[in-house]
Amino acid sequence: MANIPVVSFAPFLQGNEQERRLVAKQVYEAFSTVGFIYLKDHGVSGASVEQVFNESKRFFSLPLDQKLKWRLSDASINQGYTADGAEGVNDHKECYEHRRFRNELCPNDAELKDFKTNIDSFYNNCLTLALNILKCLAIMMNLEEDYFDRITTRADPQLRLLHYPAIPRSEVDRPGHSRIGAHSDFGLCTLLFQDNIGGLQIDPFHTGEFKAAPPIPDTVLVNIGDLCQRLTNGRMKSTMHRVVSPQVAGDMLPDRYSIPFFVHPDPETVIDPITLEPGEPKLYKAVRAGEWRNYNTRRNYGFEGVERTGLGRVDGEEARVALS
Secondary structure: OOOOOEEEOHHHHHOOHHHHHHHHHHHHHHHOOOOEEEEEOOOOOHHHHHHHHHHHHHHHOOOHHHHHHHEOOOOOOOOEEEOOOOOOOOEOOEEEEEEOOOOOOOOOOOOOOOHHHHHHHHHHHHHHHHHHHHHHHHHHOOOOOOHHHHOOOOOOOEEEEEEEOOEEHHHHOOOOOEOEEEEOOOOOEEEEEEOOOOOEEEEOOOOOOOEEOOOOOOEEEEEEOHHHHHHOOOOOOOOEEEEOOOOOOOOEEOOEEEEEEEEOOOOOOEEOOOOOOOOOOOOOOOEEHHHHHHHHHHHHHOOOOOOOOOOOEEOOEEOOOOOO
């Protein structure tokens, strides 16, 4: 099992300056080593989490032809439904994307009563939590505490409902196949709410040695993305992860549901590495956040017209472009 710290976030949300700084230090150290942290007492209620998992199951239980009416088709909006196989033929999942400002491809009340209302409410809770987590990084890097607030005023983070359908184990365990392949996230950070099935693994040192990151009740699993690694000049670690067969008995894998929330900066924000030491070299080229996001999204969904635009490299490789 991966050595991911479990930390109570309550002292940061409710404590004095010393207590807040102690939590910020724990968050910073986790993100600069393993790249992941489990947070408990994070302020998003268990009832709210359960409600959204129920909404996810309700959505994905609809007939495929109905879900395809809301099919995602625009990288710049990146909102709507994606069928199994549309985002990587060797991945076995379907998903629905929801955003802050534009959700034209969201079921209305006549189609799925209260779906949008409940998803919007959960979305706002996730955004509040994510910005509080990013405050920890600002504090530890001696930036103004509202640094990330100021570059996300127009941001349109992405809430993703994920369904991994029941499938024969032999299908997922074939060479090159998985429930979702190894990748790193390409934004600032990601919140992940898991069900109790399991199968998530992380590769802390990018050596190909993946370790389990199992669901822990009443926690949210948080990880750093490529943009934050670039912005912090490599101090934060965008860690590879994947979803494979869970450790359950039988030849048929059960349905699995998860809910990631991807945080991105305002589209016009230039992500230029922040240096903290005299003479410290910048490890990455500056990129514009909106161009970076659209480029990676188009790559993920196989949209035509993807061009190389000098977006730079992560860990000496092409930017890893998949959504977890």
